Amino acid sequence: MKTVFITGAASGIGLATARRFAADGWFVGLYDINQEGVDKLLQSGEFANACGAYCNVMDRDSIQQALDHFSNQTQGRLDVLVNNAGVLTGGEFHQIDSKAHDMMISINIKGLTDVAQLAFPLLKQTPNSTLLNLCSVSSVQGIPQLAVYSASKFYVNGLTEALNVEWKPYGIRVTCVKPPIVNTAMGASLPEQIMQRMAVDLLPEQVAEAIYRAVPGSNAGYLLGLKAQMMGLVTRLCPWFIRRKMIAYVTSYN
Template sequence: MSGAEGRKSIFITGAASGIGRETALLFAGRGWFVGAHDVNAAGLAALEKEIGAANGVFATLDVTDVDAFGKVMAEFGAATGGTLDLMFGNAGIGMGGLIDEQPWEQALQIINVNLIGVLIGVRAAIPLLRATPGSLNLITSSSSAIFGTAGIGVYSATKHAVRGLTEALSIELKRFGVRAADLLPGLIDTPLLSDRMRAMAPAEGEWRLVKPLEVAETVWKAYSADVLHWYVPEELRAFHARVVNEPEAVREERTALMAMMAE
């Protein structure tokens, strides 16, 4: 843990795979001390082996457990001397289902991980963030927070909530000198993406497949800027503007798409 001395630090939830893993590797490769946390113990062990135990702390964490989150944050703070440059609340689950068909227990699980877990993480990180000049609280939202996505309505609702929370935090945390921002990534090229969605993705534009490393690079950019919403790819910003100006037109297009996919 002495490896944290004199280095910038990042605390990542959902670090064992996808965006979180690529972010951990990127920041560690650029000299940062990494706090990597996930429920996936095997994935964390593999990440620790790749990064090196001297370059971070690696601990399993259920982000919905308030006491457990407080414990790992305290351990991280002990390793960094009480500082945290970048809190990256990235853990999330994306189970889908129509609102009248999705099991209630599953809907609650999505809400607990994607929203309650984020709230717990923000509250746990604030003491370290406010002790660190130039710090940033960054949360992974989603392109489904731009316009509600049918078939993953509960997931989409949590990501809308995260976007709203980020906007509130960007004002509230200013009194501590802490910035707040979120990521709104589109279609991420991971094994979790369905074969059908992968086949439908265009080669370019707002709905092209995005590699997790591209999102990790955006996390890197976010630390050095004061931008509220980060769209990945950037073309999604224009889609957001269209949603604001023409929500009914977007609704009709999405309705047609849903009907086509049901065939």
């Protein structure tokens, strides 16, 4: 039985992803800082083959304990790691509390990095394994009022592209998905100015389906949705002054 380990699995995209893999018969590891949420899911009977526990991605010991817990249930097999845990605080850069900036850096960058590094031994010993990082369309072009979040996703994209090459000799495929605004609690927290023109485009279940389909794919990254793909095209083909006008327009800065 194939196995998948998911961080941030108690809600949103993480939970939708867990359900998608479970529907196809995978053994699912649900790991989240929300211990109560994980326990309820495991007790619900929704997952026929699953395990789960507390995992705080800001704590390397907690990550290692979660991976050890999962490995004990799967005899050391880890086919897919979905590096999903992340946070977002939007608003004017100079007005956002420094603690919120620290949290995005700690979880979206350091936490994602630590999860990938600590999971490497399990991925390496599992043939044809995959690391899939949750990225964002905001990794294509810096987004006003999402400056630090956007920058953190640039990091995720860069790490993904580097490890896609570096880990190939070990039989590990590394990729990411880049959704636009998703209809989750995180998506609902975006500043109103951005929401005026950047409407919610995707449901968590649609992102989960894209994640599932990306696992056997060949690309280092996947832009989800027409708007995201158009932004990617404009970024590749157009000079900066045009890209600047586009971003100013879609974020209501014009």
